[in-house]
Amino acid sequence: MYAAWTVKHKPASVAEIVGNTEAIKTFSEWIKSWSKGVPKKRAAFLYGPPGVGKTVTVEALAKDLGMELVEKNASDYRTEEAVNRFAGLASQYGSLFGSRRIILLDELDGLTGNADKGGVKAITDIIKTAQCPIVLIANNAYDPRFINLRSYCILIEFKKPAASEVAKHLKRISEREGIQVDENALKFIAQRSEGDVRSAVNDFQALAQGKKRLTYEDVSWLGYRDRQDSIFNLLRMIIYSRTSASAKQAVDMADVDIDMLFEWIYENAPEHLTDPHDLAQAMDALSMADVYRGRIRTTQDWSFIRYVIDYMTAGVAMSRQRSKSAGWTPFKFPSRIQMLSRSKAERAMKLSIGLKIKRKCHISASRASKEFLPYLRIIFKNNAEMADGIAKWLDLDDEMIAYLKG
């Protein structure tokens, strides 16, 4: 009578899935659009960290819409022949039972390196002529191997659900299992999982199965799972690599966001490249990487990602010519990210005031917040009467006024 709760309490309907509301909405609209004919993009590429509900979303939606789901893992379709045999037929032929179908190719990350014998290319070819929706799932859609494939897909990102949402899912399971759980015990398990719902459910099962009641004391002894550990190893491999190839390979080995990794390298390179000439060269490489990052942002042409990766990994590693070992220097969390998240509320406030000014003065919101705000601040601090008039004219709300008064 042992069944994994991740299977037993798998969401039966999309409505039961926690988090990722936007992504699920986009995805289900795309699937539904097939009933009106073949849409522009015949495949959807769902990507995001493990355990956030990518596969479950597809399965639940197929169930909700009464569609037949044909699914396979990457390990089953490595070769071109295997892909054609499975997905090729399924994408061109109808169902035996009159329902429409969704083809799901899961765990695309598994098609790595030499093991991928034409698999990705075969998938791309199938998508071009597919007569039914094809769904691809991977942790990282921006793997350089998928460059070509990506252009045929709508990309849908699944993010880690908030701890409160994970807790909601655990709560539902505890109700079904008839286990009384302290609110803060659920919260603790949810937080510890850092958005990985699957691992949260597994942890919860390990802790709660067979119990009638689970208290905070029962769970609190578990420490936080150390996810930062993996990025530290990755940084060490990149910064201290002796060959450009191994620096580049490091990126493939871990499941990290490239933008985030860039910030990590930028933050930590100065501490680890002690020689000024080396550091100058490393910064030069990083600036080149950043130039390409900018081009990706403006053109959405992700093929530039290969230059970003080369410059920020191999470029930095190869700059290390004269630097002596820095000894044991801990890696630091990117301060820019910290700063951005701390100043998030303030930036939002500045922008909303800027928008108000924009409407009255016909200048851009960012220029307004840059050029007008300092003066408004002086006025609001010193001349209440004038400030009142301006507030009315600009239609500022109480929060904005409070902010300007400082």
Next chain:
Amino acid sequence: MFKLKVSDAKLLRDMVTAISILVDEATFKIEPEGLKLRAMDPSRVAMIDFEWPKTVFEEYVCEAPSKMCINISELLRLLKRAGKDEAVELSLDEKTGRLQIKITGKYSRNFNMPTLEASEEEVPTPKITFNVKAKATTQGLSQAIEDAQLVSDHVRIEADTEKLVLNATGDLMGATITLQKGSDALLDLEVKENSKATFSLSYLAEIIKAASATSDIATLEFSTDMPIKIDFQQTKEGKLTFFLAPRIESE
């Protein structure tokens, strides 16, 4: 307790060959009345419906209904070792969960292989109203399919009251194969409504080739853009039926 015995290994081998076309792992239903299998291929485009009543076997013992899942290609490899007049005995060792395969002829050999976790999926019968029913020799059919395979990987099958026409269009070449009603190949044809549908040639060819080892006459039933049902009449009792989904035709 499950055990079956056939005096002619070829019969068993041909059947398993037919199953192996669609599935790698097959979950057999073992029932007191006989052996059953209903499974879909991984792409869920084709389905096999297979029944073997216990009367087909020399010996058949089943005390309680159960399920048994085995790797078909592995089983086939073993069965290929058996000659034409050799007897085969299959039995399930309940303690170890392994399938014992005993082949006896000039000498005897015992193989055993693991059974796998049985699939819980119940495959329903497709509900289709067929407008065409054609009876053809498997030999004639497999010839026609081979002709069509020269030019394309899919074929449109059309029927009116007089004839069955196979139309294949490839990138470069085309082919039209006509089977007249009452000819040596097409024994009978009943058409309620002129129909046409397109199917995968690779599956058709493999299915017909494998099934023709066990059967001389096949009954095809289909309707416009609906799945086709191919029933292979068995020389002894038993049932071997395939369903194949139609190709989605884009304008």
